[in-house]
Amino acid sequence: MKLYEIEDLVSSFPTIMGLSNDLLIINKLMIVTTDDIIENKELFCSIVNRIWLSYTDSGFMELTKENEGELIRFSQWLHKIQAELRLELSDSLIEDFNLTVEEINRMMGRLDSKSNEVVCK
Numbered sequence: 001m002k003l004y005e006i007e008d009l010v011s012s013f014p015t016i017m018g019l020s021n022d023l024l025i026i027n028k029l030m031i032v033t034t035d036d037i038i039e040n041k042e043l044f045c046s047i048v049n050r051i052w053l054s055y056t057d058s059g060f061m062e063l064t065k066e067n068e069g070e071l072i073r074f075s076q077w078l079h080k081i082q083a084e085l086r087l088e089l090s091d092s093l094i095e096d097f098n099l100t101v102e103e104i105n106r107m108m109g110r111l112d113s114k115s116n117e118v119v120c121k
Contacts, residue, residue, distance in 0.1 A: 006029060010047055019059040023071075045088055052093050052097075063099075064101060075097035078094045079094055
């Protein structure tokens with residue numbers, strides 16, 4: 001799939017896409033050829049930024065142990081692509097995709113730091 005086709009797909013969704021659509025776009029993005037990314041760096045970064053906006057708005061609330069690996073792999077892939085192609089993506093943006101369910105629960109105050117038990121607040 002080409003970046004322009006992915007952009008068309010992203011444009012068909014609302015700004016906040018939900019995690020299932022975030023993951024759909026991520027999986028399609030990760031199979032785009034390096035040549036396509038090189039030729040369309042701005043478009044690539046724009047798509048990644050749109051996924052990030054959706055994910056950090058509310059998608060992260062749908063993160064589970066079952067799907068966190070997909071986002072961690074995406075983060076690792078972005079770091080690799082960033083280093084190879086010198087893209088203009090911030091490390092903090094990339095690292096947001098690297099958070100685990102446990103880390104998010106701790107940040108949201110839903111996980112006791114001593115017992116690692118989910119707490120109701």
